[in-house]
Amino acid sequence: MLRKAIPLVIVAIVSLVAVSRLSAQSTWPTADSYVNADKDNANWILPARSYTGNRYLTSTEITSANVGTLKKAWATNIDARGPLETSPIVWNGTVYVTSSHNDVYALDAQTGAVKWHRTYKPHVIAFSANRGVALGDGKVYEATLDGHLIALDAGTGKTVWNIVAAHDTTNTFFTMQPVPYKNMLLLGASNGDWGGIGYLSAFDAATGKRIWDWKTVPGIGEPGHNSWAGDSWKRGGAAIWSGVAIDPASNTLYVDAGNPQPDFLGTIRKGANLYSNSMVALDISGATPTVKWYHQFIPHDTHDWDPAMPPVLFSGTVGGAQRNLVAAGDKGGNFWVLDAGTGALVYHVAVSTQKGQNTEPNRKGDVACPNTNGGVEFNGGSYMPDTNAFFVPSVDQCGLWTSPGTATYVSGQFFLGGAFPKLVGPSTGYMSAIDIGSGKFLWRKHLAFPQIGGALSLSSGIVFTGGVNGDFTAYDAKTGSVLWHHPTNQTIQAPPGSYSAGGKQYVIVASGPAGINFADPRFGQGAPTLEGTYTHSTKATITAFTLP
């Protein structure tokens, strides 16, 4: 009896291991899935689809010929306490999204039905926003407004672990979507307008244990430290808050550090203020990151013009030669193309109106363009190899900047050395297609409302983007003509995504209330859209579209 039982137990254990291995492979993405995410049209497992940061798909069911018939497949309303900025993560028929206040939802990819919903009541420091979750080994990871990093059971939404990931929760919060890489979760902290110093952290995805921090402001004795006058570096800002790109082959991480602080008072932080407003290429193969190169876009910024656009790595043709490039965009209205290997500038293109950029804010007040929400925003743009074109939405606004000439740090309050600028003149936007070969516009659309919805390009010749007025639009990639559009009746501040379920391709986008930064008096009066006007809805919705 006993002798017979032993082999049976062993068999049971062996089969259990085999089953769990099998289920791990089929149920959750592996390290290989992430590296090859750009080849998987069924799922969307990284914030901007792949480690390159490029929202681009080949061989899709939706083409420029049939996109005109695209229909709403489902729409699910979620928590509407603030604007939606979530980039949906899709895996195996489930869509994971977040609300502004960190509610997490698992939705059925074919019907939009809520599988589970985890509510949250975070303390809000200033802006309520969240850009979405990361997916790991049976877990959904979310970084919250109250400075926590939380792992939920992907099947049930129950908390697996919950850590305080921000170093100072009085002035730091998270809006960034965590990025899984190898055994790590990469996460930047939002503290760049509240008196902190920017940092990117790596956490152990299994346990939540901190592996390393990389600070964006060099400390005493570190290269670049002397780019800050006196003690100004101690509250220098340069937060990492939008997104990153990774070249897994060389373990290089491309990341943009935000504006220096106090935002609008440069006199107390003389110098270039490294690595604020810079793209930094980090070698993350070792125990802690090391700087390979950096490129500072706007040295000594005094207008909060941080490079909000997440970096996009691509191989493009410039002047007839194929080159490895990395693109960036800043709130100062610039689109940048750098050499991905060296950080050397290839060129930059102004995609929004620029004016008065070299005058520091003062007591009297000066008009400068773009406004603080202007230029290229946090959802960035998309590169299409088929046309060698980059599609980048932008905001066109001007602002009136003033600074009283002093800045006082008060814990939990803005550390600006002034106030955010007042909007001066119209608030409009552009959708631009830039020919990478020449750095010239292939086409440009001047639109009545700011454009911050990122871009999704399909090799079949389509570019999707959403406007702040709620129009979700498919443009012809070659001409810029509108192939299809849908009024969501809410503001779109989130990027489009794509997945397949039940043999059909879906395009998905989040829309919601205007929030703080893109509130517009025109919403109350019936904002113009391509189809007429609409009354601004205060709901928050995830909408998926598919072909009939």
Add this chain to the structure above:
Amino acid sequence: MRTIALRLLAVFALVCGAPASAAPDDHAGALAALADVRAAVTEIVRIEDGYAVGHGPYLRAAHRAMNALVGRRDDGYAASFGDPGDGAGTLGHLDTMLDKEGSSLWTPAIEGAKANVLAAADNLQSAFGEKEMEDYQADLTRALANLALVVGRPSQDGVLGGISGALGNTTLGVPAGIPSVSGCALPARTPAYGIVAQRLVYVALPRRSAATTIPDELSVARVVVQGDDLILYTRASDSAMAVCRRTAHLQRTRAVAPAKAVPWYTAAQAHDGIAVYRKSCLQCHGADLQGTAGPAVAGTEFLTTAKTNKWTLSDLRTTVFQNMPFSNPGSLTPKQYADVTAFLLASNCYAAGTKPFPQSDSPAFAAIKLGPIPAANPSNPKLRTCTVK
């Protein structure tokens, strides 16, 4: 424990309680030094502006300027040319001020002024020997540039502020016989000089007295009328307020019973603030003041955060008046800002009184900490907010 409390008390006393004043003779000395520099400048400018034939008048002007600067006890003094100054010379006055043990906040400015006087004297010395008119003029232009730095300007601290900056921003500006008080609060009676950590925060003067004169060397950043008094805040007041806040924090860390809440606004103001809130704040902060896209501004959520972050009434005021409404800061009238601040205080269950919330800042606000009020009787017990009528 007791030692720590005593030490904190000592720090508090040092910063706010018993301001370290300049000796009154230093104030007089600085004014006399300034008068001598100005006499020297006048000599040079007058001859430059006029027209004279021959070297004589130019040489005489340079010597007279030199005399005013260095004083009769210096070797460079040439009595035969006369002295437009008081005889002691700028250098004499500055040396007297510096020839003491220890240093003050104003010491670097006065040391800098002295260095510039010496540089000016050097240029004048060189002018005495010039043969060509243009060389002479070049020397005097250099001397004038040095002297501009000696005079300095009240709007600047430290070396660049020169004598004026030291008079306008530090204890050096306090004349003999007028009381200096802690600049963290308004004075009980005027005239008075408000001092924080050797910085001159304000000069408080009786508005209707015939004897009232505004000091010449004062960097007035803003003027506040407080009852019958005029409070002239200096440019140094902003940084001094930060010191007040830190000190208030130190004071808070001592185990003392919270001060009884003094009403800071009227019920009428809070009522007027309802409309302001609805129009300019509600969209982001919510109808129940618990925040939508923006943060909560009343009740437990707000007051607990205020306590954690050690916010004072001054911090609240600055945020509202300076940074809000977020998309159009500074766009409300001073009355609207005061009303909506009163509305927020009322919504947080702070008691109303008879004194309106002022439209201008008060240094006293820096010492008033915000936080949950145990005695409050909220109309919404769950959120611990009070409905404003």
